[in-house]
Amino acid sequence: DAGITQSPRHKVTETGTPVTLRCHQTENHRYMYWYRQDPGHGLRLIHYSYGVKDTDKGEVSDGYSVSRSKTEDFLLTLESATSSQTSVYFCAISESTGEGETQYFGPGTRLLVL
Amino acid sequence: AQKVTQAQTEISVVEKEDVTLDCVYETRDTTYYLFWYKQPPSGELVFLIRRNSFDEQNEISGRYSWNFQKSTSSFNFTITASQVVDSAVYFCALPKQGNKLTFGGGTRVLVKP
Numbered sequence: 521d522a523g524i525t526q527s528p529r530h531k532v533t534e535t536g537t538p539v540t541l542r543c544h545q546t547e548n549h550r551y552m553y554w555y556r557q558d559p560g561h562g563l564r565l566i567h568y569s570y571g572v573k574d575t576d577k578g579e580v581s582d583g584y585s586v587s588r589s590k591t592e593d594f595l596l597t598l599e600s601a602t603s604s605q606t607s608v609y610f611c612a613i614s615e616s617t618g619e620g621e622t623q624y625f626g627p628g629t630r631l632l633v634l
Numbered sequence: 635a636q637k638v639t640q641a642q643t644e645i646s647v648v649e650k651e652d653v654t655l656d657c658v659y660e661t662r663d664t665t666y667y668l669f670w671y672k673q674p675p676s677g678e679l680v681f682l683i684r685r686n687s688f689d690e691q692n693e694i695s696g697r698y699s700w701n702f703q704k705s706t707s708s709f710n711f712t713i714t715a716s717q718v719v720d721s722a723v724y725f726c727a728l729p730k731q732g733n734k735l736t737f738g739g740g741t742r743v744l745v746k747p
Contacts, residue, residue: 551732551733553734555735561739562638562727562737562739562740563725563727565735568732570732576732578734619684619686620667620684621667621733622669622681622684623681623735625671627678628677628679
């Protein structure tokens with residue numbers, strides 16, 4: 521257990537509404553990531569963070585923004601939700617061992633945009 | 635560009651059969667890691683293994699084994715004597731700079747009793 525929680529776990533919203541998903545970690549990891557999971561695509565990286573206030577885009581960042589004002593929290597915002605953003609969203613942290621880095625994932629947030 | 639291909643979208647077996655999941659990858663990096671994750675029906679993602687490209691020895695962990703062949707850019711995963719609890723979607727993944735993972739599309743394994 522890498523101490524990662526996500527909130528909310530489920531959300532239904534309407535097109536055009538802003539939505540914020542929260543990822544919280546308790547173990548002071550520097551790197552955090554947001555992925556989305558859609559059938560047939562595996563998981564795809566939306567945004568990631570390499571420290572407080574340090575973020576960068578992933579491969580599917582359009583329509584999303586992120587913020588990291590504290591080490592433990594990484595927020596993902598859908599500025600104006602669209603039906604194409606209906607997905608399962610996973611947060612991850614990267615844990616470093618002597619041999620390299622391994623990502624561990626939160627439980628996921630299931631988002632439905634109507 | 636990084637790419638991971640899991641050509642098998644779904645595999646169905648009867649309990650106690652062996653099942654092998656294929657993973658083929660593309661990378662320009664000379665050294666890299668490869669990962670397998672399991673996603674059971676409950677939906678969480680469970681880390682299974684990380685493999686360094688320097689080490690081509692097969693890895694075995696209980697009923698799970700992995701065969702890494704750099705010459706064919708493959709990192710295949712075998713479940714021996716499958717059990718119903720092995721039913722899940724399995725993902726192969728390859729990181730790029732910043733440990734950003736590129737995932738394959740996943741293989742769904744259904745183990746029937």
